[in-house]
Amino acid sequence: MLIELIEKTKGQMLSSTWLERRDNSEYRQTLFRDLSRILLSLTRISLPAIGSFVVEKDGYLRLKNRPLSVEIQALENDHIPTDMLRDYTYSTVESYIVDLLRMHNNRVRHQRNAINHLIDYINQTAALATMQTTFPSFFTRDLCRGPFAFTFTDLHPSNIFVDDNWHITSLVDLEWACSRPIEMIRTSTWLTTKTMDEITEEAVEYDAARSEFLESMANEEKAMGVLLRKEGQITRSLSEIMNRSWQSGAFWFSLALSSPMGLFSVFYKQTQLRFIKHCPDQEAFHEIVPWYWSQDYVNVAAAKRQDRRDYDARLKAAFGVVDETN
Template identity: 55%
Template sequence: MARAPLPKIGSFIIDRNGFLRLENRPVSVEIFELENEEIPTDIPRDCTYSTADSYAMSIIGIHENRLRHQPNAIKDVGDYIYQTSALTAMRTVLPSFFKRECRHGPFLFTLTDLHQSNIFVDKNWNITSLVDLEWASTRLVEMFRTPTWLTSKACDEIAEEGQEEYDKVRVEFMDKFTAEEEQAQSPASCNDDRKRRLSAAMKQNWDKGIFWYTLALASPTGIFRLFYKQIQPRFIMHNTDHDSFELIMPWYWAEDYLKVGMKKMSDREDYDIRLRHAFEATATSDTIISI
């Protein structure tokens, strides 16, 4: 699927004349789940991207919208500071993970929801079929990663305490993948005059920490732990005094930082009240039925 570079980031549609066109926004399960929760993504259906950084900034914007619009997005003031500091830093460090020479591609077609329950194999473990193909879209090479489910742990668990275990399985996976790619001769190129294999790009993504950055972009629930455990340490390893980070960074998140913070505290209080009433109503209903 990733053999032919494509001109932009998006997903395919079949137009009224039956032609296949790359004219739909890049789809993913995470985006639709957030929209189902009435969180705006600000990515119109006909929106495609010609540069990697513009797409990445749109994804960061989705995380910021989740913080603004999800009623239970924060636990308390400390959590609000924790999240806004990370989101501000994610914007700041983006150029460190997306190479300027690959800003315009290659963009490659891939399945964005390829977890183990979507893969069918025969008795010899040969893949026979895949499902959930509707989540396929074109992505930048930096977003190609080994599957996070290799050790059956959530991405934030891997980031915090399971990296060594995951890396052992990842290396084994990459050895197999590299061998298959060499056999199939499937190159991915950053420039026309410099060919490289997708396996080499994926290895580089791991070695340079790009793996963790793009995984954070793809994980509404894991982005903050991924940032603090795997992304931030790469920038402060030579800084022994970094206690002022959360005193400074959140103020650069948005001009309405204080206003949003007060609203989020009110949202959380209202959410807790409604949740408690919902459980009380359920308990009362169960009691009546049992009588």
């Protein structure tokens, strides 16, 4: 374990001045340039698999652990099985996404308060069943086996330290950083003051901030001469891939995968809209699609309704509330 004390003279958390200065273009551009340089420095090194690094007893750093991100740990802390073996890495994007979706399925199955009522169960399983069938349309086939890149999965304003001019001086809480598909590198949701639910509802303001950030990154790519990979005559840059992910919807799909609680909001407000615009008659969607989520769909529904009743009863008992329904 490496521990470093960040002295006050070295900077303060970005969150301390974010709301006050975020509308100042000079501060914002300084931050975007520095953050772009950091991301470009990380992604210029192509990694062989999706996973996490471990420091072994011989002192060597090896990429041999599962890609442990903060949402995976949060689920396991709630005793929800993720079915992701600790010594397992992924060689393809598809295999990684399948296991992430299985993790979300497990949350529905094992979290006692995962559903509020039967309609909620239908909505959740319809979204998960659809995501399991549509993800190939979002991610580029020729990037399914790489490049993979070291990625920060918990990079928010309180984990970024800046000086008085908003130059980045330190990054903290890097335990959730791991190697991930290059198309899953996204601009952060905190670029505006909106929550995830708010940017999925109306993405115009966020898109403006996202575009400004990627313009800054493109300028840094030219200055640094950074290219991710060459395939024949095809040259790719990180800013181009991130822009394409926004256009294709891979941005929203990977954002949904990163949030067990936010997945359904992202799906219905962004992902599903990319399909129903060509098929406006969706009256039968919730009558048909949920049945394809799992072969034991009916049995799970009955179990989840009982789980919810048990959860509510235990919650009332914990707070000394008399259950008047009995």
